Amino acid sequence: MTSYRKAPNEAKRKKKLTRLSGLTEQLIAPALVKKSAYLNQLIAHWPQIAGPYAQWAKPADIHPATAEDKDGSLTLSIHSGRGPEALAQSDDILRRVNQFVGFQLASQVRVKQDLPLNPHQGTSANPLSAPVSQPKSASLQEALDRLGKTLENRGKK
Numbered sequence: 001m002t003s004y005r006k007a008p009n010e011a012k013r014k015k016k017l018t019r020l021s022g023l024t025e026q027l028i029a030p031a032l033v034k035k036s037a038y039l040n041q042l043i044a045h046w047p048q049i050a051g052p053y054a055q056w057a058k059p060a061d062i063h064p065a066t067a068e069d070k071d072g073s074l075t076l077s078i079h080s081g082r083g084p085e086a087l088a089q090s091d092d093i094l095r096r097v098n099q100f101v102g103f104q105l106a107s108q109v110r111v112k113q114d115l116p117l118n119p120h121q122g123t124s125a126n127p128l129s130a131p132v133s134q135p136k137s138a139s140l141q142e143a144l145d146r147l148g149k150t151l152e153n154r155g156k157k
Helices: 020-044 046-055 083-088 090-101 138-156
Strands: 057-063 073-079 108-115
Touching: 020 046, 020 057, 020 090, 046 057, 046 090, 057 108, 073 083, 073 090, 083 090, 083 108, 090 108
Parallel strands: 073 108
Antiparallel strands: 057 073
């Protein structure tokens, strides 16, 4: 049996399995720290950065521009129905974001229409208590009152 001699700098081989996630985490962690730092900055200062757009758009994800990929992207969560407006205003939003960080962080905007609408915004505390119009039938009014009370009780559970 022939034995071979190991090089002095060759590491000893481990006899047990190593999780792949443990190895990749060390490689990916620096990139994630940088990415999350930019996203945290954007979230923290979003009302100042976005101005009027902050009411209906929030930063959801960022893929910063790199040396290999010059086209970074900013993903915004927006209210449903605001997609065309967000895309039309994307140049202004990108200008504001890039001006805030001081360099070309992103060159395109992606939108996700997943930001929930606030149905009570600008209305009274209980929208069911404000009548839209008075029904002409008393029985219809009673039925609507019962329906409103049922819906109110469901919301309290």
